Amino acid sequence: MNKKLIDSIALYVEQHIGEFHANRIAKLQAVNLKQLLSRKNPYMFKAKNIVTAGGMVESIASATMSSAEESIFGNWMEGLAMFVAKRVYGGYKSSAEGIDLEFDKEGIHYFISVKSGPSWSNSTSMKKQKEQFRTARRVFNTSRKSVPTMCIEGCCYGNDNKGYTDSDHEKYCGEKFWTLISGEPTLFVDIIEPLGYKAKEKNEEYFIEYGRMINKFTQEFIRDYCNADGDIEWEKIVRLNAAIKSSQTSKKK
Template sequence: MRSAQEVENKIGELLDDFYRRRIEKIKKLKLKDTLKRKNPYLFRAIGTQKASEIVESLLTAYMSSSDEGIFGDAFFEPLAKYVSGGTVAPSEGVDIVMETKTTYTAIAVKSGPSVFNAQSKKRQEEDFRALGNRIRKLRKQFDPIVGYCYGKKRQKKETAQFRELAGQAFWEELTGDPDFYLKIIQLMKNKPQEHSVEFKKAWDAAINRFTREFVETFCDENGNIDWESLVKFNSGKD
């Protein structure tokens, strides 16, 4: 079992990496890449007139989606591996292995409980099944788990091919501590505030950079948005 100080230090390291990645992402982001993913008709329909409003909406939506993926990779997954005491899995679709003389627990770590569609769930079941077939030759009980680092999950046990644990239940499974899911928040301490100045600087620079490019590309000489030009870029034939 890791000490509180060890976990706090690890959480600090992971938050450093999370912020490094998100700042790097926003610095490299291109306006036209984000415009291709958004609905220009909606901006027009809700009466948007300012380039800066479109730009801020684009950045907010993009970073919200991007942050979820970055946080899973940079924070949740490595933290789960660290506190579990397990090893990195040697198999596709599995992140952590915890093994005893009689059991083999294979865990796929996911950020939240809404990650699966029918196809991805089937693929997860196949990954577990392939690993389970190998493990049973060792005459060990195979326990496949999908762990969601936040949220709640109610499992249909009669059709389950693997256990699903979310939020408190998942972190308790890894650590044996029913309060560990709360300690993650507590042990972040002041790290987010320490990084906020640097991120705000990168964010403001991106807003300014995007706004200048948007005005130059999609506004007329009077500063009005050229909606036809914007729609042609977004939806016209290549």
Template sequence: MINQIALDNEVKRLLDILYEKRFEKLNEIKLSRLLKKNPYLFRSVGIINCSDLIDAQLDAFLSSSDETIFGNDFFEPLALWTATNAEFQDPRIVTVGSASGTDLSIETSDSYLAIAVKSGTNIFNSQSTKGQSTEFLELQSRLRKLKKEIRTIIGYGYGRNKASKKSTKEKYAGQAFWYLLSGEEDFYLRISDSIGKSAIEHRQEYLESYNKTKNRLLKHLMVNFVEDNGELNWHKIVEYNSSIEKPEKIKESNEE
């Protein structure tokens, strides 16, 4: 069993990195980037308030950004750490992925596992896995000289996913993935508990940073896309997003 204190410390270390990058994302967001999101979608839900529009656009942007950050800066390094610190009767050699498309490798006495780590089983990850089939085939060809079973695996940090019977690669998600790496059936729950111990200390600082970013974006929205009577000018918003003619640059104080 992986030591609980060691797991807590590693999760805390990774969360510190994750939040540092979340703060960076908040500070660099500009209204011009948010307005690239689907304006018809936001109007279709009846948004008429400037603050509500910024909240909706900001949350949509951060949700996508957080998923990427969490995959790259939390799940990937935690998967490598877990595999390295797990104890199995059959000794394992764990290394950072040595081939394109793989994040870590586990070599046992009779097998070689080449693993690509993804965050969740969403459509974007599903699309990105299609290009890995060729990379996995090339890897299998190179490793045949080891005379071991070569297993090409896509691991998802959460969710459920199984490869089709015709697939040449295996898929493990959520509990199944973390069990593969740790040998512990409840390890996926232990990760959640460790996150809970460290997340609260970051929340207040993040909310303060979020509100500052929201106020800055709200100011720029009101200067550029709000009428004197306080109404959102949806025509200007849609034109900025979709007109043939390139729109004028948004007046943003941090660019002046």
């Protein structure tokens, strides 16, 4: 373990982890019940036999926030990776489209697109990423032709490490990625402890806001989507979620 590097990471986390928690709370405060109902699959919730307003609200809110948190924390982890590469190898934010990080290591110039995890892409986004790597390499070679280059799809977690047959780039995940940008083979494990900085305190603040949202949306759900007997009116929810909007209908006429 490189203690100086870990200490610098711990300080970075202390100074910046609040951004992750603040963004979680901001996401909570930005959503409304109609948005939640319109974005999640009502048929699945009906199939799960959800019969209470609280159960319905808790289910859609939990699914929404779980997805949002992964994206928010992924962006935060990308920032940490940039910090590590800058400290160890003088890495810098790339000006090339679709490339996050560049640095020189052992005579090779690296172009890195930093991703949260290995399952970020579909065929269209991967095709675009490959083209961005080719463009960055082509521009670089106009001024530094004698310097070898490598293009890396760097994922902060996972172990889906592989090369690509067209030689455009390689995929480094988890241990392999953190070792590349730090030179430290155990960094992928060492960073887990600093990430818990004030986690209990910050999560308590989050769950206070989360509880407020659940209570507020449950009241709203009962008012707008339950009948006088207290039954969930599934037809209303399905129409909100899946019916053709009137503006779209009028355009077709």
